[in-house]
Amino acid sequence: MKLGDFDLADDLLLDLSGPGPRYTSYPTVPEWSETFGASDATAAIERAALRTSEPLSLYVHLPFCSRLCLFCGCTVEITKRRDRVERYLDALEGEFELIARHLGARRDVVQLHWGGGTPTHLDPRQLERVYAMVSRRFRIVAGAEVSLEVHPHVTTFEQVDVLRALGFNRISMGVQDLDPHVQALIHRDQTTDETVRLVEHARRVGFEGVNLDLLYGLPAQNERTFGATLDTIAKLRPDRLAVYGYAHVPWLKEAQRSLEQHGLPTAQERARLFALALSKLGACGYEVIGLDHFALPTDALYRAIDDGRLHRNFMGYTTAPAREMIAFGMSSISDVGGAFFQNERTAAEYEARIARGELPVVRGMQRNADDDLRRAVIQDLMCGMRVDLDELGVRLGRDDLAATFAVEWRELERYRDLGFCTLSARRVDVTPKGRLFLRRMAMVFDAYLRGRTSQTTQRFSRTV
Numbered sequence: 431m432k433l434g435d436f437d438l439a440d441d442l443l444l445d446l447s448g449p450g451p452r453y454t455s456y457p458t459v460p461e462w463s464e465t466f467g468a469s470d471a472t473a474a475i476e477r478a479a480l481r482t483s484e485p486l487s488l489y490v491h492l493p494f495c496s497r498l499c500l501f502c503g504c505t506v507e508i509t510k511r512r513d514r515v516e517r518y519l520d521a522l523e524g525e526f527e528l529i530a531r532h533l534g535a536r537r538d539v540v541q542l543h544w545g546g547g548t549p550t551h552l553d554p555r556q557l558e559r560v561y562a563m564v565s566r567r568f569r570i571v572a573g574a575e576v577s578l579e580v581h582p583h584v585t586t587f588e589q590v591d592v593l594r595a596l597g598f599n600r601i602s603m604g605v606q607d608l609d610p611h612v613q614a615l616i617h618r619d620q621t622t623d624e625t626v627r628l629v630e631h632a633r634r635v636g637f638e639g640v641n642l643d644l645l646y647g648l649p650a651q652n653e654r655t656f657g658a659t660l661d662t663i664a665k666l667r668p669d670r671l672a673v674y675g676y677a678h679v680p681w682l683k684e685a686q687r688s689l690e691q692h693g694l695p696t697a698q699e700r701a702r703l704f705a706l707a708l709s710k711l712g713a714c715g716y717e718v719i720g721l722d723h724f725a726l727p728t729d730a731l732y733r734a735i736d737d738g739r740l741h742r743n744f745m746g747y748t749t750a751p752a753r754e755m756i757a758f759g760m761s762s763i764s765d766v767g768g769a770f771f772q773n774e775r776t777a778a779e780y781e782a783r784i785a786r787g788e789l790p791v792v793r794g795m796q797r798n799a800d801d802d803l804r805r806a807v808i809q810d811l812m813c814g815m816r817v818d819l820d821e822l823g824v825r826l827g828r829d830d831l832a833a834t835f836a837v838e839w840r841e842l843e844r845y846r847d848l849g850f851c852t853l854s855a856r857r858v859d860v861t862p863k864g865r866l867f868l869r870r871m872a873m874v875f876d877a878y879l880r881g882r883t884s885q886t887t888q889r890f891s892r893t894v
């Protein structure tokens with residue numbers, strides 16, 4: 431493998447690329463319990479309600495798409511029926527009402543994000559209806575980040591205009607790969623022209639931030655074709671890019687199994703594709719952020735590194751304007767009142783529970799002090815590419831961190847010897863060579879992995 435000036439033997443890469451969490455949360459979802467239910471979630475929300483002056487982040491899950499992309503890892507429902515969408519929106523409205531009841535006066539929102547699915551599967555009137563659900567119950571403060579994900583193939587200029595008029599200021603578009611052969615294999619129709627026109631229109635009507643998502647590790651991708659995609663995308667100058675490694679988890683997403691017949695890139699090939707993104711986007715002025723994001727130096731995500739506001743959550747990397755997030759819709763995950771909790775993963779269950787007047791929580795976890803400490807360490811590593819025990823100790827009021835992490839520090843010596851990090855008695859810094867193995871280094875601090883069987887660990891996607 432060639433990654434900058436760095437070569438790695440095949441067998442070592444194979445060993446290092448084994449399964450592991452993406453750390454969009456710590457503790458990770460498999461540690462959460464189904465004994466955590468609606469009453470625990472209500473208690474967490476009511477604890478959060480006491481901090482009336484602190485703003486919130488909100489997430490809304492709109493799960494609909496008209497066609498399934500075979501690589502999709504999201505919780506989606508494929509439908510073309512408008513009445514089906516309306517029924518879901520009725521339930522969503524019910525959930526807003528249930529949660530708002532427990533939130534007291536805590537209503538300021540500094541970040542609102544709609545994900546899916548494809549939020550623009552909704553028609554303009556339905557988009558307005560969802561926005562009204564939020565704005566009737568929450569105060570979206572001036573300067574808030576209001577964003578959503580869209581699929582350019584199904585998104586019209588009219589929808590973009592409506593969204594902008596509602597107050598959306600950031601738009602994120604799925605691209606994955608522009609090569610027609612790759613697109614055919616993954617069942618995704620999306621011409622380059624559609625993407626270009628939508629980016630240009632979003633800018634024209636005043637969206638401040640445009641984000642594009644690419645995916646490496648798909649069938650038939652190679653350095654030539656992915657390089658061409660990167661060149662075209664870089665010319666569009668999106669403010670941010672996410673270049674995700676495709677997570678192949680057919681035991682969770684059955685449709686992904688059909689991609690295997692075309693041959694998936696090996697760990698070596700995946701590493702080369704990511705290295706190509708690093709070099710091409712770096713040459714075009716993009717700064718790499720954390721595991722898989724790229725931003726122009728003018729973008730808030732890049733500036734957030736210096737301000738210490740860069741944060742990793744279920745949406746990936748964000749500027750973390752709020753500490754707590756409440757999520758609405760099937761399968762969505764909240765992080766509030768010191769707890770994580772997730773809603774029912776099927777629309778039928780989600781809608782049935784709302785109809786019974788219950789919060790549709792299916793699993794969750796109340797974090798303890800050790801969870802919060804390790805969460806802070808993993809956040810520092812995944813966001814800032816370093817852990818400084820002195821700085822962390824001041825932040826958390828702890829003077830025993832070197833002793834607490836003595837075992838982890840010894841484990842990091844292996845990565846230091848491979849050139850993935852520099853290590854002193856109280857600080858670890860990930861090197862550019864180590865970026866690809868960030869998840870693996872974060873795993874060192876995951877207390878729950880120590881108790882796992884390898885069979886359980888196998889359920890995560892590969893780290894490279």
Ligand code: SF4
Binds near residue numbers: 501504548
């Ligand atoms: S458009 Fe997005 S959410 Fe919908 S099926 Fe494709 S990848 Fe999944």
